[in-house]
Amino acid sequence: MAQTSSPPSTSQPAQSSVPSLAALWAKKYYTSVTSVEKPSQLANNRNFKEVTTTEGRKYTAKKLIDNLTLASAQAWSMTETLLSEEIRRHDINPDLVNPLEIAADTRHLFQKVLAAYAERSTPRRLSVIVGKDFGQVRQKYTSIDRRAIGFVSMQFHYTGQKLLKWLSPPEQVLWKPYLKVMDDHMYMPLQAAYEAAANHPYDSPALAAVRHLLPVSSKIAVSVCQKICHLHPDYKTYSGSLHEIQVKTASIRDVEMFQVYLCLCVLENHIQSVQQELFPLCVMLYPCLHVKWKLVQDMLQAMGWQIHEYLPAEPMATFLPYLRIFSEMFAGEVFQND
Incomplete structure (x- = not known):
């Protein structure tokens, strides 16, 4: 952990x-x-x-x-x-x-x-x-x-x-x-996340890392979704093709959502919010929305690389352990019986 x-x-x-x-x-x-x-x-x-x-x-x-x-x-x-x-x-x-x-x-x-x-x-x-x-x-x-x-x-x-x-x-x-x-x-x-941030001293490395990520999280989300569209050009979800504006908007929001949960993990210093909320929600919603786990895995990999590209070394080091945990929780082995 x-x-x-x-x-x-x-x-x-x-x-x-x-x-x-x-x-x-x-x-x-x-x-x-x-x-x-x-x-x-x-x-x-x-x-x-x-x-x-x-x-x-x-x-x-x-x-x-x-x-x-x-x-x-x-x-x-x-x-x-x-x-x-x-x-x-x-x-x-x-x-x-x-x-x-x-x-x-x-x-x-x-x-x-x-x-x-x-x-x-x-x-x-x-x-x-x-x-x-x-x-x-x-x-x-x-x-x-x-x-x-x-x-x-x-x-x-x-x-x-x-x-x-x-x-x-x-x-x-x-x-x-x-x-x-x-x-x-x-x-x-x-x-x-706001409330968790209030529990940190002003010079907290966790708080500094979050301040680095939040302003660029939308740019990261857009880049990640472009990458996923390139990797899966013919993919169709419950609402339509990945290239359709409604699906693209929802996809960008989801990548932003994963980044906010990532920030929350860093600020709370544990992964409870992912274990008890994000992961169960994904398990419940994504199959209904025809979002395959391979898509989520590719998204997390692309998100990790984009965060690495945008962030300096120190805040990146703060996020890295949690990014690894995200990847492990959504790995193919977890869903091999799906």
């Missing part, structure tokens, strides 16, 4: 590390989406300018709120179709997967984000505004059986996808960055 002694308590605690890491994630995120979600032809489009006004944003937010209940119901139908058999197969307590409660929590989070959207909060600011709320929902569903968050994540993702159909192309361009912030906070243990 990659375990070392806990960070010394004699140094000054990193009291600012929670907002610091949150701000790092927000900046990284903002940079990644603004380079994609600002087509010049739309930015000069009259309709695009209209939807960016305060009134335009309020109109979009109201339209989505009015359709939120229907989208949530449709999303649960999709989630149930995908995962209902997994409750029995993985011996998950059905009481932990209450569709009405999950839908209600999903609607609450969407309503909060839509209120911020209507008030012209930026996506960069949004990740700080709603981070704690998403962390609380994640904590609620992972406190008894961490696999329950898989149902919440899929419900949340499908709700967001269903809502898009009520938006015009300019509205979609403006709304999608907010949707990605929400998806990221639901799929990834970001709040747990």
Whole structure:
């Protein structure tokens, strides 16, 4: 196991590390989406300018709120179709997967984000505004059986996808960055990472390593997904080809997710979050999504090389033991009977 002694308590605690890491994630995120979600032809489009006004944003937010209940119901139908058999197969307590409660929590989070959207909060600011709320929902569903968050994540993702159909192309361009912030906070243990960072002294090597990785994690994810598309050009998942935009977006998010869990392992100085949450979720979700383990293994190998390329030697040395553990846990030998 990659375990070392806990960070010394004699140094000054990193009291600012929670907002610091949150701000790092927000900046990284903002940079990644603004380079994609600002087509010049739309930015000069009259309709695009209209939807960016305060009134335009309020109109979009109201339209989505009015359709939120229907989208949530449709999303649960999709989630149930995908995962209902997994409750029995993985011996998950059905009481932990209450569709009405999950839908209600999903609607609450969407309503909060839509209120911020209507008030012209930026996506960069949004990740700080709603981070704690998403962390609380994640904590609620992972406190008894961490696999329950898989149902919440899929419900949340499908709700967001269903809502898009009520938006015009300019509205979609403006709304999608907010949707990605929400998806990221639901799929990834970001709040747990922020809280773990707060337990470290400011000069902690673990904290320094995470500060190096987070800002480049999106670039790494994009490069990794390009590599996987090259290695598996004809591969099709449950949602389509690896080259399709929806699948590509989800793939990039998953590589980012693995990096956040990697950061959490370093900050917590153990691999419990992977053993109890990430690995069981992958075992439950990936077969349903037609993601083969060879794909995951190739992704982890490419991710390790990309991190090595982007990071200096010292932070890389901090991550290396955990990268090895990730590779061992998802190795072909583990799934040889699959």
